[in-house]
Amino acid sequence: MTTSLPGSGRFNFGTTRFERDMKAAVIVFPGSNCDRDCKVAVERSTGAQVEMVWHGDTALPQGLDLIVLPGGFSYGDYLRCGAMAALSPVMAEVKAAAERGVATVGICNGFQVLCEAGLLPGALLQNERLKYVCKPVTLEITNAQTRFTSGYGGRREAVMTVGNGEGNYFADEATLDRLEGEGQVVFRYRDNPNGSARDIAGIVNGKGNVLGMMPHPDRAFEAELGSADGAVLFQSALASA
């Protein structure tokens, strides 16, 4: 699938063609364990150059088109999932980049970090049935107009894998109403695996450039993994950069 156009150094993925070389960063916290998966997923699905950025760094690489906060157990989930990571030195830079409009995706633990950092509303609670859930899930693409989902076209569903013990999305009723009203709910579970409020699997911020989701697009970027639906998300994010 990853084919370089002869002589151009650019990439062509079906309908997605980037006019320049794209650049992404994966933030690595102590305890992240999907960081390399994210790097490979973004590289293979988009051809972007991906840099790993250590949580203690105080600067991001120049000219980023995409920032990924990966899954895992940053800081051993001490205190609360994502709480310590949200205060990492690099997060001040991530916040500033997100405010400038850089596409930012937090996956699983990355979603928890974005909530703890105040970049997204709500929080992730322990799963309703107290179990770690690891399985493929079918997602309803609730909003196909976001910069992360535009590539799905007319498709209404995507299949990705969840793997979480604390993926139960919570926000107060007023916040949930606002998220739904403003089209900020991007993905919903067809069959809610963790008790998430209103079946929410992924949301964007008001500006639409920060996405948090519990399912892993990085575990669904080529058919050999059971689904290639996650690749479309990374391609969409970069196509809109």
Next chain:
Amino acid sequence: MKAKVHVFLKPGVLDVQGKAVEQALHGLGWSGVEGVRVGKTIEFDLASADRAAAEAEVKAMCDKLLANTVIESYLVELA
């Protein structure tokens, strides 16, 4: 000064651990147990002689790190 911070999920926020513990207590025969909530206590020494200032400081720590006020409430004890 010694500070103790108690952090609990807010009323209305599902506490699955509390629910599991409650069921276990029922299983052991304590059928009268209700509304179990599992929280945590964080304690530390604080270099401060002024009680009011210490209270304000610990409250700031709670809001910034020790509790996530979207889902949790906290109680500060100073001694």
